[in-house]
Structure formats: structure tokens, C-alpha cells
Amino acid sequence: xxxxxxxxxxxxxxxxxxxxxxxxxxxxxxxxxxxxxxxxxxxxxxxxxxxxxxxxxxxxxxxxxxxxxxxxxxxxxxxxxxxxxxxxxxxxxxxxxxxxxxxxxxxxxxxxxxxxxxxxxxxxxxxxxxxxxxxxxxxxxxxxxxxxxxxxxxxxxxxxxxxxxxxxxxxxxxxxxxxxxxxxxxxxxxxxxxxxxxxxxxxxxxxxxxxxxxxxxxxxxx
Numbered sequence: 001x002x003x004x005x006x007x008x009x010x011x012x013x014x015x016x017x018x019x020x021x022x023x024x025x026x027x028x029x030x031x032x033x034x035x036x037x038x039x040x041x042x043x044x045x046x047x048x049x050x051x052x053x054x055x056x057x058x059x060x061x062x063x064x065x066x067x068x069x070x071x072x073x074x075x076x077x078x079x080x081x082x083x084x085x086x087x088x089x090x091x092x093x094x095x096x097x098x099x100x101x102x103x104x105x106x107x108x109x110x111x112x113x114x115x116x117x118x119x120x121x122x123x124x125x126x127x128x129x130x131x132x133x134x135x136x137x138x139x140x141x142x143x144x145x146x147x148x149x150x151x152x153x154x155x156x157x158x159x160x161x162x163x164x165x166x167x168x169x170x171x172x173x174x175x176x177x178x179x180x181x182x183x184x185x186x187x188x189x190x191x192x193x194x195x196x197x198x199x200x201x202x203x204x205x206x207x208x209x210x211x212x213x214x215x216x217x218x219x220x221x222x
Contacts, residue, residue, distance in 0.1 A: 005107050006080060010072070014057055017079065020104045021050050024091075027100070038090045049082040074181075077151060081180070085206050119203035119211030123156050128183070129222035133193060138183035139201065147182045153203040155180035157210070160199040162192060162221070170200045170213045178204070188221050195221050 007013040027035040028043060056075035059068045087106060090096070098108045121141060128136040138147035139156045149155060159173035167173060177184055186197075198218045203211040 005105060006083065007105075010057060010060075010076070013076065014054065016105055017050050017053065017083070020083075020106075021047055023100075023104050035095055037095065042086060042090065045082055046086055049079045053079040077149075078180075080151070081154060081206060088207075118209040119153055119205060121203070122212060122214045123201045123203055125156075125158075125201050125214070125217075127199075127217065127219040129219070132222050133188045133190065135186045135188070135197065135219060135221065136183040137179075137186070137199075137201070139179075140182065149180060149182060150203075152205070154206045154208075155204055156182075156184060156201055157204055158184055158186075158199055158201050159213070160186070160197055162195050162197050164196070166218065167198055167216060170216060173198060173200055173216070192221050197221055 007016050024035075024038070024046065025043065027033065028038055053075045056068075056072040060072050091101065091104070091106060092109075101108050123139045124142045124144075125137050125139045126147075128138065130136055137158060139149070140147045141150045144150070155178055158177045158179075159170065160175050160177070161167060161173045177186060179185075196218050197220070198216050200213045200216050202213045
């Protein structure tokens with residue numbers, strides 16, 4: 001089996017994702033479901049991820065624009081960000097069997113899963129002031145051509161503080177915001193305009209592993 005169990009081809013991915021949803025829901029439904037360990041919210045999230053993916057994917061099955069292709073690619077990334085944690089949390093252990101995983105196209109592993117390391121790099125961020133009271137923070141991995149989240153992280157955390165003097169340590173930045181899609185947006189009150197905001201950023205993976213914080217930067221609230 002290939003290193004990644006998620007199919008690379010869009011059509012194959014669609015068929016696989018659809019079947020996995022059907023299989024999981026069949027096991028969790030009825031008066032005496034075989035699987036009772038999966039919360040209803042998780043099932044709804046998995047089905048919702050498929051619906052968003054299919055709606056974007058189906059548009060590209062007929063003549064379409066580059067914008068449609070980009071939306072489809074974004075939906076695929078978002079779906080994978082739901083699938084991997086779902087599989088690791090609910091489908092790796094009993095009552096799910098080896099036969100179940102084989103049927104769903106999920107590999108059975110006789111060895112302990114490799115621990116997910118924390119991110120080794122720091123996001124590249126640009127503070128933008130598009131309009132009064134709003135700050136935008138597009139982010140990307142250093143050397144990426146376009147703003148956006150790398151596939152191997154869940155999102156970016158930004159910690160911040162409005163202060164008259166620069167904080168000496170990141171732990172003094174007591175407010176936190178998180179975004180899985182670039183840019184991250186902060187909106188402020190009218191009386192906060194003109195004040196200086198100090199901030200730092202770091203990556204976070206699907207497994208909740210957090211990278212190191214950046215240096216502390218500052219920007220004036222427009």
C-alpha cells in the first residue's frame with residue numbers, strides 16, 4: 001500500500017471518501033449500532049466535510065474556471081484536515097477491526113504510529129491594515145510563493161496584546177487567535193484605534209503539537 005492511504009486522484013478520492021462516510025454511518029446507525037464510540041458531532045463533521053468537498057469537486061466535472069479549481073483544491077485540503085484526525089481518533093482501535101479498515105481502504109499497522117513532531121519552522125506573517133479597526137495577518141511558510149497554510153499543519157496561532165511599551169516575553173501576550181485559513185483577522189473597538197498591538201505567531205499541527213513562537217512584532221491599529 002502507498003505511504004498515504006488517502007487517494008491522490010480527485011475521482012478516486014471522491015469515491016473513497018464517499019464510501020468511508022457510508023461505511024462509518026452504517027456501523028453507527030440503527031437500533032443496535034456496532035460502533036457507539038463515535039460522537040454524533042464527529043459523524044456530522046465527517047459528512048459535512050464530504051458535502052463541502054463534493055460541492056466544490058462536482059463543479060470541476062464540466063467546463064470551469066481556475067477559480068473553481070482553486071476552490072476544489074481548498075475543499076480537498078479542508079477535507080483531509082478532518083479525515084486524518086477522525087481516522088486516528090476513532091478508526092484505529094476496537095471496536096473497529098482490521099477487516100473494517102481494509103474495507104475502508106485504511107491501512108492496518110502492527111507497529112506504533114510514528115509520533116507527530118512539533119513544527120520546526122515559524123510562520124511568515126505580514127500585518128495589513130485594510131480599513132479602520134481591522135488588522136489582517138496573511139501567513140505562509142517561508143519561501144512559499146503564495147499566502148496560505150501548509151498542508152502539514154492545522155493552522156496558525158497568533159498571540160497579542162495592546163500595550164504602551166513592548167512586552168519582554170511572549171507569555172505576556174495574553175490574547176490568542178487561531179486561523180486554519182489565511183489571513184487571520186482581528187477587529188477592534190473604535191477607542192482602540194491608534195494604539196500599538198504587539199504580537200507573535202506559531203504553527204499548530206492536527207495532533208495539537210505547537211511550534212516555537214516567532215519574535216514579538218508590533219503594528220498600530222488603524
